[in-house]
Amino acid sequence: MGKVIAVANMKGGVGKTATVVGLAEALAAQGAEVLVIDLDPQANASICFAGNDILKELIEGGNTIDGYLTDRIFKRDDTKVFSDCIRTHVSNVSHLDNQLPISLLASSSELRLVEREMLYRLNRTGTDIDYFVDKLHDLIKDQLKQARKAHDYVLIDCPPGISLLTETSIRLANLVLVPTIPDFLSTYGLQTFCSNMRTGEIAKRTTLDKPKKPYVLVTRVRPINEHKHTIELLQNERLKGKPTFHLIETQIPERAAIASALGKVDSWPSFTQKWKDTAGILENLSNEIKEVLHGARS
Ligand SMILES: Nc1ncnc2c1ncn2[C@@H]1O[C@H](COP(=O)(O)OP(=O)(O)O)[C@@H](O)[C@H]1O
Ligand SMILES: [Mg+2]
Numbered sequence: 001m002g003k004v005i006a007v008a009n010m011k012g013g014v015g016k017t018a019t020v021v022g023l024a025e026a027l028a029a030q031g032a033e034v035l036v037i038d039l040d041p042q043a044n045a046s047i048c049f050a051g052n053d054i055l056k057e058l059i060e061g062g063n064t065i066d067g068y069l070t071d072r073i074f075k076r077d078d079t080k081v082f083s084d085c086i087r088t089h090v091s092n093v094s095h096l097d098n099q100l101p102i103s104l105l106a107s108s109s110e111l112r113l114v115e116r117e118m119l120y121r122l123n124r125t126g127t128d129i130d131y132f133v134d135k136l137h138d139l140i141k142d143q144l145k146q147a148r149k150a151h152d153y154v155l156i157d158c159p160p161g162i163s164l165l166t167e168t169s170i171r172l173a174n175l176v177l178v179p180t181i182p183d184f185l186s187t188y189g190l191q192t193f194c195s196n197m198r199t200g201e202i203a204k205r206t207t208l209d210k211p212k213k214p215y216v217l218v219t220r221v222r223p224i225n226e227h228k229h230t231i232e233l234l235q236n237e238r239l240k241g242k243p244t245f246h247l248i249e250t251q252i253p254e255r256a257a258i259a260s261a262l263g264k265v266d267s268w269p270s271f272t273q274k275w276k277d278t279a280g281i282l283e284n285l286s287n288e289i290k291e292v293l294h295g296a297r298s
Helices: 016-029 044-060 065-074 111-125 129-150 164-172 184-198 225-239 256-262 271-294
Strands: 003-007 034-038 102-105 153-157 175-180 215-218
Touching: 003 016, 003 129, 003 164, 003 271, 016 034, 016 044, 016 102, 016 153, 016 175, 016 256, 016 271, 034 044, 034 129, 044 102, 065 111, 065 129, 111 129, 111 164, 129 153, 129 164, 175 184, 175 271, 184 225, 215 225, 256 271
Parallel strands: 003 153, 003 175, 034 102, 034 153, 175 215
Antiparallel strands: none
Protein backbone atom coordinates (compact mmCIF):
# COMPACT_ATOMS: atom_id res chain seq x y z
CA MET A 1 0.00 0.00 0.00
CA GLY A 2 1.29 3.44 -0.92
CA LYS A 3 1.69 6.28 1.57
CA VAL A 4 -0.38 9.46 1.69
CA ILE A 5 1.41 12.78 2.26
CA ALA A 6 -0.76 15.87 2.89
CA VAL A 7 1.04 19.19 2.34
CA ALA A 8 -0.78 21.88 4.28
CA ASN A 9 -0.43 25.18 6.11
CA MET A 10 -2.85 27.94 7.20
CA LYS A 11 -0.65 30.44 5.38
CA GLY A 12 -0.48 30.95 1.64
CA GLY A 13 2.73 31.60 -0.29
CA VAL A 14 4.90 29.43 1.98
CA GLY A 15 5.83 26.91 -0.73
CA LYS A 16 3.16 24.19 -0.38
CA THR A 17 2.71 23.80 -4.12
CA ALA A 18 6.46 24.14 -4.79
CA THR A 19 7.01 21.31 -2.27
CA VAL A 20 4.36 19.10 -3.88
CA VAL A 21 5.77 19.62 -7.38
CA GLY A 22 9.44 19.19 -6.38
CA LEU A 23 8.85 16.23 -4.06
CA ALA A 24 6.55 14.43 -6.52
CA GLU A 25 9.16 14.76 -9.26
CA ALA A 26 12.06 13.71 -7.00
CA LEU A 27 10.15 10.62 -5.78
CA ALA A 28 9.19 9.75 -9.36
CA ALA A 29 12.80 10.26 -10.58
CA GLN A 30 13.80 7.68 -7.95
CA GLY A 31 11.36 5.24 -9.55
CA ALA A 32 8.19 5.65 -7.45
CA GLU A 33 4.66 5.79 -8.92
CA VAL A 34 3.25 9.08 -7.69
CA LEU A 35 -0.30 10.46 -7.64
CA VAL A 36 -0.82 14.17 -6.97
CA ILE A 37 -4.24 15.28 -5.73
CA ASP A 38 -4.89 19.01 -5.99
CA LEU A 39 -7.37 20.26 -3.39
CA ASP A 40 -6.74 23.96 -4.00
CA PRO A 41 -9.28 25.85 -6.16
CA GLN A 42 -6.34 27.97 -7.36
CA ALA A 43 -5.31 24.80 -9.28
CA ASN A 44 -1.60 25.69 -9.15
CA ALA A 45 -0.35 22.10 -8.86
CA SER A 46 -2.79 21.10 -11.63
CA ILE A 47 -1.42 23.61 -14.10
CA CYS A 48 2.20 22.76 -13.16
CA PHE A 49 1.70 19.06 -13.98
CA ALA A 50 -0.95 19.10 -16.70
CA GLY A 51 -0.09 22.24 -18.66
CA ASN A 52 -2.77 24.40 -20.27
CA ASP A 53 -4.24 21.99 -22.84
CA ILE A 54 -4.62 18.89 -20.66
CA LEU A 55 -5.98 20.90 -17.71
CA LYS A 56 -8.58 22.51 -19.98
CA GLU A 57 -9.58 19.06 -21.23
CA LEU A 58 -9.89 17.69 -17.66
CA ILE A 59 -12.01 20.65 -16.52
CA GLU A 60 -14.29 20.53 -19.56
CA GLY A 61 -14.80 16.79 -19.09
CA GLY A 62 -15.71 17.24 -15.40
CA ASN A 63 -12.70 15.07 -14.51
CA THR A 64 -11.50 17.10 -11.54
CA ILE A 65 -11.88 16.76 -7.77
CA ASP A 66 -14.81 19.19 -7.83
CA GLY A 67 -16.37 17.24 -10.72
CA TYR A 68 -16.00 14.08 -8.66
CA LEU A 69 -17.54 15.61 -5.51
CA THR A 70 -20.40 17.17 -7.48
CA ASP A 71 -21.32 13.82 -9.07
CA ARG A 72 -20.90 11.85 -5.88
CA ILE A 73 -22.58 14.20 -3.41
CA PHE A 74 -25.03 16.35 -5.35
CA LYS A 75 -25.95 14.01 -8.22
CA ARG A 76 -25.73 10.95 -5.95
CA ASP A 77 -23.80 9.00 -8.58
CA ASP A 78 -22.31 6.20 -6.46
CA THR A 79 -20.48 4.67 -9.41
CA LYS A 80 -18.08 7.59 -9.85
CA VAL A 81 -14.56 6.88 -8.53
CA PHE A 82 -11.27 8.82 -8.35
CA SER A 83 -9.77 6.71 -11.13
CA ASP A 84 -12.44 8.04 -13.55
CA CYS A 85 -10.85 11.48 -13.06
CA ILE A 86 -7.16 10.63 -12.64
CA ARG A 87 -4.95 11.53 -15.59
CA THR A 88 -2.01 9.12 -15.81
CA HIS A 89 1.40 9.91 -17.44
CA VAL A 90 0.66 13.59 -16.96
CA SER A 91 4.21 14.81 -16.34
CA ASN A 92 6.16 16.68 -19.00
CA VAL A 93 9.43 15.99 -17.16
CA SER A 94 11.85 13.15 -17.90
CA HIS A 95 14.61 11.38 -16.04
CA LEU A 96 17.21 9.22 -17.84
CA ASP A 97 15.06 9.56 -20.98
CA ASN A 98 11.93 8.20 -19.31
CA GLN A 99 8.80 10.25 -18.61
CA LEU A 100 8.31 10.61 -14.84
CA PRO A 101 5.54 8.23 -13.60
CA ILE A 102 3.22 10.90 -12.20
CA SER A 103 -0.59 10.92 -12.26
CA LEU A 104 -2.87 13.83 -11.40
CA LEU A 105 -6.29 14.36 -9.91
CA ALA A 106 -6.72 18.01 -10.86
CA SER A 107 -8.86 20.72 -9.32
CA SER A 108 -10.52 23.80 -10.77
CA SER A 109 -11.84 27.11 -9.47
CA GLU A 110 -15.28 25.43 -9.14
CA LEU A 111 -14.02 23.62 -6.02
CA ARG A 112 -14.64 26.82 -4.07
CA LEU A 113 -18.34 26.61 -4.98
CA VAL A 114 -18.63 22.91 -4.10
CA GLU A 115 -17.83 23.45 -0.43
CA ARG A 116 -20.13 26.47 -0.27
CA GLU A 117 -22.94 24.48 -1.90
CA MET A 118 -22.44 21.68 0.65
CA LEU A 119 -22.97 24.15 3.51
CA TYR A 120 -26.08 25.67 1.87
CA ARG A 121 -27.60 22.24 1.40
CA LEU A 122 -26.82 21.25 4.96
CA ASN A 123 -28.56 24.35 6.20
CA ARG A 124 -31.57 24.02 3.89
CA THR A 125 -32.21 20.36 4.65
CA GLY A 126 -31.40 20.74 8.36
CA THR A 127 -28.77 17.98 8.05
CA ASP A 128 -26.45 17.52 11.00
CA ILE A 129 -22.91 18.71 10.14
CA ASP A 130 -21.48 15.62 11.89
CA TYR A 131 -23.29 13.39 9.40
CA PHE A 132 -21.70 15.30 6.58
CA VAL A 133 -18.17 15.29 8.05
CA ASP A 134 -18.45 11.50 8.51
CA LYS A 135 -19.70 11.04 4.95
CA LEU A 136 -16.87 13.07 3.43
CA HIS A 137 -14.31 11.27 5.60
CA ASP A 138 -15.59 7.84 4.52
CA LEU A 139 -15.83 8.85 0.87
CA ILE A 140 -12.25 10.16 0.69
CA LYS A 141 -10.88 7.31 2.83
CA ASP A 142 -12.38 4.75 0.47
CA GLN A 143 -11.00 6.48 -2.62
CA LEU A 144 -7.54 6.97 -1.09
CA LYS A 145 -7.46 3.27 -0.26
CA GLN A 146 -7.94 2.46 -3.95
CA ALA A 147 -5.36 5.09 -4.99
CA ARG A 148 -2.82 3.64 -2.53
CA LYS A 149 -3.05 0.26 -4.24
CA ALA A 150 -1.91 1.73 -7.55
CA HIS A 151 0.67 4.29 -6.37
CA ASP A 152 3.67 4.32 -4.03
CA TYR A 153 2.95 7.86 -2.88
CA VAL A 154 -0.16 10.05 -2.95
CA LEU A 155 0.69 13.74 -2.45
CA ILE A 156 -2.14 16.11 -1.57
CA ASP A 157 -1.70 19.83 -2.24
CA CYS A 158 -4.01 21.58 0.24
CA PRO A 159 -5.33 25.15 -0.02
CA PRO A 160 -4.35 27.66 2.67
CA GLY A 161 -6.52 27.52 5.80
CA ILE A 162 -8.41 24.51 7.06
CA SER A 163 -11.39 23.58 4.89
CA LEU A 164 -13.41 20.42 5.53
CA LEU A 165 -11.53 18.73 2.69
CA THR A 166 -8.14 19.76 4.11
CA GLU A 167 -9.10 18.55 7.56
CA THR A 168 -10.21 15.22 6.08
CA SER A 169 -6.93 14.78 4.16
CA ILE A 170 -4.86 15.67 7.22
CA ARG A 171 -6.66 12.95 9.18
CA LEU A 172 -6.19 10.34 6.48
CA ALA A 173 -2.54 11.08 5.67
CA ASN A 174 0.37 8.92 6.83
CA LEU A 175 2.46 12.11 6.92
CA VAL A 176 1.41 15.75 7.22
CA LEU A 177 4.07 18.06 5.85
CA VAL A 178 3.84 21.74 6.82
CA PRO A 179 6.07 24.00 4.66
CA THR A 180 7.01 27.03 6.72
CA ILE A 181 9.09 30.13 6.01
CA PRO A 182 11.39 30.47 9.06
CA ASP A 183 10.32 33.95 10.18
CA PHE A 184 8.35 35.30 13.12
CA LEU A 185 4.89 35.55 11.53
CA SER A 186 5.02 32.17 9.76
CA THR A 187 6.05 30.30 12.89
CA TYR A 188 3.49 32.19 15.01
CA GLY A 189 0.74 30.82 12.75
CA LEU A 190 2.43 27.42 12.75
CA GLN A 191 1.85 26.77 16.47
CA THR A 192 -1.84 27.65 16.00
CA PHE A 193 -2.16 25.41 12.95
CA CYS A 194 -0.51 22.40 14.62
CA SER A 195 -2.55 22.68 17.79
CA ASN A 196 -5.82 23.36 15.87
CA MET A 197 -5.35 19.99 14.19
CA ARG A 198 -5.58 18.28 17.54
CA THR A 199 -8.22 20.37 19.33
CA GLY A 200 -11.58 21.89 18.40
CA GLU A 201 -14.97 20.30 17.80
CA ILE A 202 -14.07 17.93 14.95
CA ALA A 203 -10.90 16.79 16.76
CA LYS A 204 -13.04 15.46 19.62
CA ARG A 205 -14.84 13.05 17.30
CA THR A 206 -13.69 9.52 18.01
CA THR A 207 -15.30 8.05 14.87
CA LEU A 208 -12.74 9.79 12.64
CA ASP A 209 -9.06 8.94 12.10
CA LYS A 210 -6.78 11.02 14.36
CA PRO A 211 -4.28 13.37 12.70
CA LYS A 212 -0.62 12.51 13.28
CA LYS A 213 1.92 14.96 14.64
CA PRO A 214 2.94 17.10 11.63
CA TYR A 215 6.43 17.50 10.16
CA VAL A 216 7.56 21.05 9.52
CA LEU A 217 9.67 21.66 6.41
CA VAL A 218 11.48 25.00 6.32
CA THR A 219 11.15 26.63 2.92
CA ARG A 220 12.31 29.74 1.12
CA VAL A 221 15.27 29.93 3.50
CA ARG A 222 17.53 32.96 3.08
CA PRO A 223 20.97 33.56 4.66
CA ILE A 224 19.68 36.19 7.09
CA ASN A 225 19.78 36.29 10.89
CA GLU A 226 15.97 36.17 11.24
CA HIS A 227 15.84 32.83 9.38
CA LYS A 228 18.87 31.41 11.19
CA HIS A 229 17.42 32.32 14.57
CA THR A 230 13.94 30.95 13.77
CA ILE A 231 15.39 27.66 12.51
CA GLU A 232 17.19 27.29 15.86
CA LEU A 233 13.87 27.83 17.65
CA LEU A 234 12.20 25.21 15.44
CA GLN A 235 15.05 22.77 16.12
CA ASN A 236 14.55 23.30 19.87
CA GLU A 237 10.90 22.23 19.66
CA ARG A 238 11.96 18.59 20.10
CA LEU A 239 13.46 19.45 23.49
CA LYS A 240 10.01 20.42 24.83
CA GLY A 241 8.08 17.99 27.00
CA LYS A 242 5.26 17.85 24.46
CA PRO A 243 6.52 19.07 21.07
CA THR A 244 3.72 20.11 18.69
CA PHE A 245 5.64 19.06 15.57
CA HIS A 246 8.69 17.23 14.21
CA LEU A 247 11.21 19.02 12.00
CA ILE A 248 12.45 17.79 8.62
CA GLU A 249 16.22 18.28 8.47
CA THR A 250 16.40 19.14 4.76
CA GLN A 251 15.95 22.86 4.18
CA ILE A 252 14.56 24.33 0.97
CA PRO A 253 16.40 27.55 0.09
CA GLU A 254 14.89 30.60 -1.61
CA ARG A 255 16.22 30.19 -5.16
CA ALA A 256 15.32 31.68 -8.51
CA ALA A 257 15.70 28.16 -9.96
CA ILE A 258 12.70 26.96 -7.90
CA ALA A 259 10.42 29.84 -8.90
CA SER A 260 11.35 29.42 -12.58
CA ALA A 261 10.98 25.59 -12.40
CA LEU A 262 7.31 26.12 -11.44
CA GLY A 263 6.85 28.19 -14.59
CA LYS A 264 8.10 25.38 -16.88
CA VAL A 265 4.54 24.32 -17.60
CA ASP A 266 4.49 23.61 -21.31
CA SER A 267 8.14 22.68 -21.88
CA TRP A 268 9.73 19.20 -21.70
CA PRO A 269 12.87 19.42 -19.54
CA SER A 270 14.68 16.62 -17.71
CA PHE A 271 14.45 16.58 -13.89
CA THR A 272 17.96 18.08 -13.51
CA GLN A 273 17.45 20.66 -16.27
CA LYS A 274 14.25 21.76 -14.59
CA TRP A 275 15.50 22.09 -10.99
CA LYS A 276 19.15 22.96 -11.74
CA ASP A 277 21.23 23.30 -8.53
CA THR A 278 18.20 22.46 -6.34
CA ALA A 279 17.71 18.95 -7.84
CA GLY A 280 20.10 17.48 -5.24
CA ILE A 281 18.19 19.17 -2.39
CA LEU A 282 14.92 17.66 -3.66
CA GLU A 283 16.60 14.23 -3.79
CA ASN A 284 17.68 14.70 -0.15
CA LEU A 285 14.12 15.69 0.78
CA SER A 286 12.73 12.65 -1.00
CA ASN A 287 15.19 10.35 0.83
CA GLU A 288 14.36 11.90 4.18
CA ILE A 289 10.60 11.58 3.60
CA LYS A 290 11.08 7.91 2.71
CA GLU A 291 13.07 7.41 5.90
CA VAL A 292 10.28 9.04 7.96
CA LEU A 293 7.60 6.92 6.28
CA HIS A 294 9.40 3.60 6.04
CA GLY A 295 12.44 3.85 8.30
CA ALA A 296 13.13 3.98 12.00
CA ARG A 297 12.14 7.66 12.44
CA SER A 298 8.56 8.24 13.54
N1 LIG B 1 12.10 27.89 -2.49
C1 LIG B 1 11.63 28.88 -3.26
N2 LIG B 1 12.46 29.78 -3.83
C2 LIG B 1 11.98 30.78 -4.58
N3 LIG B 1 10.68 30.98 -4.84
C3 LIG B 1 9.78 30.12 -4.29
C4 LIG B 1 10.20 29.02 -3.49
N4 LIG B 1 9.09 28.34 -3.09
C5 LIG B 1 8.04 28.97 -3.63
N5 LIG B 1 8.44 30.04 -4.36
C6 LIG B 1 7.59 31.01 -5.06
O1 LIG B 1 6.73 31.61 -4.09
C7 LIG B 1 5.40 31.70 -4.52
C8 LIG B 1 4.48 30.91 -3.59
O2 LIG B 1 4.86 29.53 -3.62
P1 LIG B 1 3.76 28.39 -3.62
O3 LIG B 1 4.47 27.10 -3.68
O4 LIG B 1 2.74 28.65 -4.67
O5 LIG B 1 3.11 28.61 -2.16
P2 LIG B 1 1.73 28.06 -1.57
O6 LIG B 1 1.33 26.85 -2.33
O7 LIG B 1 2.05 27.77 -0.14
O8 LIG B 1 0.74 29.18 -1.68
C9 LIG B 1 5.38 31.19 -5.94
O9 LIG B 1 5.42 32.30 -6.79
C10 LIG B 1 6.64 30.35 -6.07
O10 LIG B 1 7.17 30.42 -7.36
MG1 LIG C 1 -0.41 26.39 -3.42
